[in-house]
Amino acid sequence: NAGVTQTPKFRILKIGQSMTLQCTQDMNHNYMYWYRQDPGMGLKLIYYSVGAGITDKGEVPNGYNVSRSTTEDFPLRLELAAPSQTSVYFCASSDDAVDGYTFGSGTRLTVV
Amino acid sequence: GQNIDQPTEMTATEGAIVQINCTYQTSGFNGLFWYQQHAGEAPTFLSYNVLDGLEEKGRFSSFLSRSKGYSYLLLKELQMKDSASYLCAVRPSYSSASKIIFGSGTRLSIRP
Numbered sequence: 001n002a003g004v005t006q007t008p009k010f011r012i013l014k015i016g017q018s019m020t021l022q023c024t025q026d027m028n029h030n031y032m033y034w035y036r037q038d039p040g041m042g043l044k045l046i047y048y049s050v051g052a053g054i055t056d057k058g059e060v061p062n063g064y065n066v067s068r069s070t071t072e073d074f075p076l077r078l079e080l081a082a083p084s085q086t087s088v089y090f091c092a093s094s095d096d097a098v099d100g101y102t103f104g105s106g107t108r109l110t111v112v
Numbered sequence: 113g114q115n116i117d118q119p120t121e122m123t124a125t126e127g128a129i130v131q132i133n134c135t136y137q138t139s140g141f142n143g144l145f146w147y148q149q150h151a152g153e154a155p156t157f158l159s160y161n162v163l164d165g166l167e168e169k170g171r172f173s174s175f176l177s178r179s180k181g182y183s184y185l186l187l188k189e190l191q192m193k194d195s196a197s198y199l200c201a202v203r204p205s206y207s208s209a210s211k212i213i214f215g216s217g218t219r220l221s222i223r224p
């Protein structure tokens with residue numbers, strides 16, 4: 001019963017570095033999402049996917065890229081990290097349009 | 113535009129009842145969610161309303177009025193473990209996917 005698994009849990013990046021946040025779900029969900037949550041704030045949608053091979057931008061996509069080559073995996077790529085990308089990143093999945101989300105445990109990213 | 117408003121912080125007493133309000137203004141509506149988020153953890157699904165009225169689930173109930181753009185989450189018999197942030201979230205009907213827009217959350221503190 002793994003659900004949604006995110007790695008790493010914590011990461012410190014230097015300005016200008018790149019990294020990939022991994023997200024895997026074992027529930028065969030079609031829908032997957034990446035959100036970021038700044039301290040004391042709600043979640044902002046970065047990118048989402050409605051199925052393998054299909055991705056689309058959310059509210060705050062700048063500075064990020066995603067891919068969805070399989071149903072299970074939905075990695076988030078940060079290119080040229082900036083301090084403004086310091087945040088907690090949550091990956092989530094859902095079965096269809098009427099379900100609530102299942103969230104991963106989050107990745108806490110600091111850019112210095 | 114999309115806007116979801118909820119109080120930033122609330123305090124209540126163990127054993128009492130508390131009501132957390134949420135108002136929303138979205139370009140469409142296809143469901144409202146409540147999530148609970150303990151500090152440093154991922155959000156977990158509490159409730160879903162798509163029709164007007166009250167949905168009861170144990171100590172938690174959620175109410176929706178679509179005509180007023182209003183919802184509330186009612187927590188009864190409060191326990192110390194209910195200290196958490198409560199996120200109101202709306203799915204706009206224009207969405208072709210299952211994406212949800214989150215409010216900033218209400219931080220609820222329970223005192224003995």
